[in-house]
Amino acid sequence: MAGTRLDPIDRKILSELQADGRMTNVELAKRVGISAPPCLRRVRTLEESGYIRGYHADVDSRELGFEVQVFAMVGLNSQAEADLSAFEARCREWSLVRECHMLNGEVDFILKCVAPDLSTFQRFLTEDLLKAEHVASVKTSLVIRDAKDEPGVPFDVLEDRINRSA
Amino acid sequence: MAGTRLDPIDRKILSELQADGRMTNVELAKRVGISAPPCLRRVRTLEESGYIRGYHADVDSRELGFEVQVFAMVGLNSQAEADLSAFEARCREWSLVRECHMLNGEVDFILKCVAPDLSTFQRFLTEDLLKAEHVASVKTSLVIRDAKDEPGVPFDVLEDRINRSA
DNA sequence: GCTGAAATCGCCTAACG
DNA sequence: CGTTAGGCGATTTCAGC
Numbered sequence: 067m068a069g070t071r072l073d074p075i076d077r078k079i080l081s082e083l084q085a086d087g088r089m090t091n092v093e094l095a096k097r098v099g100i101s102a103p104p105c106l107r108r109v110r111t112l113e114e115s116g117y118i119r120g121y122h123a124d125v126d127s128r129e130l131g132f133e134v135q136v137f138a139m140v141g142l143n144s145q146a147e148a149d150l151s152a153f154e155a156r157c158r159e160w161s162l163v164r165e166c167h168m169l170n171g172e173v174d175f176i177l178k179c180v181a182p183d184l185s186t187f188q189r190f191l192t193e194d195l196l197k198a199e200h201v202a203s204v205k206t207s208l209v210i211r212d213a214k215d216e217p218g219v220p221f222d223v224l225e226d227r228i229n230r231s232a
Numbered sequence: 233m234a235g236t237r238l239d240p241i242d243r244k245i246l247s248e249l250q251a252d253g254r255m256t257n258v259e260l261a262k263r264v265g266i267s268a269p270p271c272l273r274r275v276r277t278l279e280e281s282g283y284i285r286g287y288h289a290d291v292d293s294r295e296l297g298f299e300v301q302v303f304a305m306v307g308l309n310s311q312a313e314a315d316l317s318a319f320e321a322r323c324r325e326w327s328l329v330r331e332c333h334m335l336n337g338e339v340d341f342i343l344k345c346v347a348p349d350l351s352t353f354q355r356f357l358t359e360d361l362l363k364a365e366h367v368a369s370v371k372t373s374l375v376i377r378d379a380k381d382e383p384g385v386p387f388d389v390l391e392d393r394i395n396r397s398a
Numbered sequence: 399g400c401t402g403a404a405a406t407c408g409c410c411t412a413a414c415g
Numbered sequence: 416c417g418t419t420a421g422g423c424g425a426t427t428t429c430a431g432c
Contacts, residue, residue: 084288087287122253125249180385212331267403
């Protein structure tokens with residue numbers, strides 16, 4: 067399932083569906099150059115094997131009223147696996163935290179947070195994040211503007227790499 | 233267009249399509265409690281007004297061979313708008329850079345990058361990023377693991393907020 | 399203005415070669 | 416993988432609230 071190798075048609079399918087996740091199967095089939103039924107079978111296989119984790123509408127968060135976006139660098143005073151995992155579990159519970167990545171180096175985690183306004187974020191920061199177990203330091207940076215925010219993966223890099231090794 | 237106010241059904245539509253962007257219109261209509269035609273009209277309106285920017289398959293980047301994910305903090309030696317914009321334009325050209333956010337505070341930008349392996353990233357770092365105009369400092373942090381990576385917006389926070397002000 | 403019902407059209411998705 | 420074919424969803428039209 068997981069280690070299934072992908073052929074060029076599979077990669078094209080992934081690329082197309084990453085660019086437009088609501089494309090109809092017949093349109094997708096036309097673009098990748100096969101007929102609809104095998105195309106649909108490939109899509110199902112890609113879904114079941116985990117290459118496709120889901121499909122999401124890309125909603126304009128600012129338009130919806132989330133005017134604040136913040137990156138938070140979090141350091142813990144313990145790097146025991148149990149404590150790291152516990153912190154990650156808390157992050158999964160907090161709606162304002164959209165991403166939590168464990169990092170190497172001096173800081174332990176980077177969090178991407180959203181909030182309707184600054185005071186909502188400040189409340190989260192002081193009442194939740196800073197009070198969480200083993201949190202030793204938090205440095206926050208407000209996002210002024212987004213220059214680029216592309217979901218997904220650069221398929222051009224992937225194809226270059228495959229052509230190079232061929 | 234942009235300032236159009238959303239009613240509870242619109243918000244439910246956005247929430248459902250964020251969770252499953254490939255849901256059929258009839259299923260969506262059932263979930264939000266109206267019939268299919270008005271539901272489809274609402275979706276089209278949400279698309280045209282910019283609340284929905286697009287739909288994307290969420291592909292597993294590691295499974296696809298992008299084993300390296302890096303956050304890069306970039307400082308420029310000029311904060312003139314022309315230089316900031318020029319750097320942002322470069323970021324949009326670099327496939328490995330998936331996100332580029334301008335920040336407040338000591339660092340100017342945070343970049344989220346992906347790469348097939350470390351050497352590909354190092355090459356990008358030394359040959360592209362560090363050589364870009366006005367780049368003064370770059371600090372990179374490798375992502376060890378992702379604890380949470382939720383695309384989109386927390387609709388529960390939005391609903392809480394609306395109920396509170398009602 | 400909105401919604402919903404009916405009808406058409408096109409797509410999805412089996413089954414088979 | 417392609418073709419066929421039946422059923423279901425998408426989308427327009429039109430009537431009603």
